Amino acid sequence: MKYAISSLLLISFFLLQSCMKGESVDLVIHNARIHTMNESGDVFEAIAIKDGKIVEIGPERQILNRYRADEYIDAGLKDIYPGLTDGHGHLLSYARMQLGVNLFGCESYQEMIIRIKKYQAKHKRKFIIGSGWDQSLWDEGGELPTNELLDSIFPDIPVALIRIDGHSMLANDFLLKKSKVIETVSASPEKYAGGGFLYQEDGTPTGMIIDNAMTPIFAMIPEYPKKELTRTMKGIQAELFSYGITGVHDAGMSSKDRKTIEKWVNQRVLKLNIYGMLLPDEGNMAFAEKHGIYENKNLYIRSFKVYGDGAVGSRGALMKEEYSDRHGHFGHLTTPISEIERIADFCERVGYQMNTHAIGDSTNRIILELYSNVFARNNDYRWRIEHAQHIDPKDFDLLGLSGAYASVQPTHATTDQRWAVARLGEERMQGSYAYKTILDRCGLLIIGTDFPVEYTDPFRTIHSATNRKTTENYPMNGFLPEEAITLDQCLRGMTIWAALGAFQENKLGTLEKGKDATLVIFNESIVARPTFKNNFANTVFISGEKVYTVE
Structure with a gap:
């Protein structure tokens, strides 16, 4: 008790001193455990913020004595991290899914029918x-x-x-x-x-x-009414904030969706940092040709999303060998090689990143060979492979040498484990969902959820990545447990590595002087988080603006 009173008096003394002198800032957050996520893994106690930027981060006494703030926040020894980025999500797809019939978790065809009937009785859609x-x-x-x-x-x-x-x-x-x-x-x-x-x-x-x-x-398919779509998107943003997610790499904007997203950004409906991957439709290619690298407030566009193949669940991912449960079937490319090459040439010419959906081992090989040829001319394009789910072990060296960035979604491994072996066989599991191997070869991993395919909760992602188990802790020993990564690696995949994968490492990804004050005060320790629930974040700031709080 004496110690608590002494600490309070000490803090009050420094606050009084800072009011009398010191540099003026907008906000000081103190009495915290601030995880910078810098290369050294430094943890500090206080941070000073002005005009949306970090002025300084350091020891409690130093910051309180040096700065006079308009507002002080005592974090109560809570953990603070850089805002988390979902490295692969689909904002408008999630909104449209919420406005349609939610069929997630149906345990039978009959249950699916029941949900549709209830939905239609209420909404009477055409x-x-x-x-x-x-x-x-x-x-x-x-x-x-x-x-x-x-x-x-x-x-x-x-x-x-x-x-x-x-x-x-x-x-x-x-x-x-x-x-x-x-x-x-x-x-x-x-x-x-x-x-x-x-x-x-x-x-x-x-x-x-x-x-x-x-x-x-x-x-x-008709679009949902604008008011319904906008209201739903506001709810999605609040959901993401509640998990500490401050940014999304939106993986596949049509030209129509790009305009909708930008409208919401301009209206401040969307305050999330959004890194846009454009679909290579005619409107988007004309946009890239005209604007080049494009930045508008919290919207940053400099990449194209290309679909290389389908998914293993529907046997559309292109494999080198036939599917184990369908004789003579190999899957397919969803974009012809000639078109993939044309888009690659266009991206190289206009200075855009190319991010290719590649799930099957054959597709991954094709894309890695293409990237390797392009990177021979310039090795800082940071072109990405989205998913990189199934790679022939013989091709891991090519992945490492190619210079490609891999963007993965760890919950896919624990979701797919129910049927992955039946689809592909035990032998091909040696190169499947191989996140540790990919990290060892590439030096970094961009990590996301692929919402709405999976839950938006990044802590499910952390659980899958570090334990290789579902939230019900199945299987007991983990699915391909040798491919687990550490908590620190997972967090880097959602912070600094995600920023590198979007050319934003100079403003996002770590908490350092001069960078955006985009950060999250968490209610509980990430390490000790006991359950999967909403409202894990206590307070969220984006560029110094408080965008979410549970208070």
């Missing part, structure tokens, strides 16, 4: 969109569904149900006929290469549409 289903969770045995039951319940309204990975959907017959999607894709096989349909033995479509063949369906 076009029903659902997302998040995963047949591997169902009682029916894990095979991709057919649409007979869906047709019997919804015979006269279009219904599209997008699988959890976003690489396939189940459509009812009404939608198949109205959209003429099978006829459209069949008439232009080159345009929709890397996609297709599944059929029953008698040749009847099952309703399952894979990868690029979904494009005509997406083109006809």
